[in-house]
Amino acid sequence: MTKRPKLPCPKCDGTGKIPLPEPLLETLTFVRAAKNGGVTASEAHAGLYPESIMGITAFNNRLEELRSIGLVERTRCGKTWKYSAK
Ligand SMILES: [Zn+2]
Secondary structure, three states: OOOOOOOOOOOOOOOOOOOOOHHHHHHHHHHHHOOOOOEOHHHHHHHHOOOOOOOHHHHHHHHHHHHHOOOEEEEEEOOEEEEEEO
16 A cells, blocks of 8 residues: 655645744733733733733633743742743
C-alpha cells in the first residue's frame, strides 16, 4: 500500500506553531503594558471590557492560559493573583 500523501497543516503552515489567538493576544498586550508590577483578572476586565457582559472569570481563564504556555507569571495579591509578563 502506498503512503497516503500529506498536506501542510493549514493552521500552522507546517511550522508546528499557530499565532496566539486574538483574545489571548489582547490580554497579553494589556499585561505587558501594566505599570505597577502586573494586573489582576478584575483589572484586566475593567481595563479591556468594562461594559461587557464577559465576566472576570473569562479573564481569569485567559490569564491562566497565558501562564500555562509560559508567557506570564503570577504572584499572590491578597485573595487573588497578580499576573505579569515573563
Ligand atoms: Zn500544524
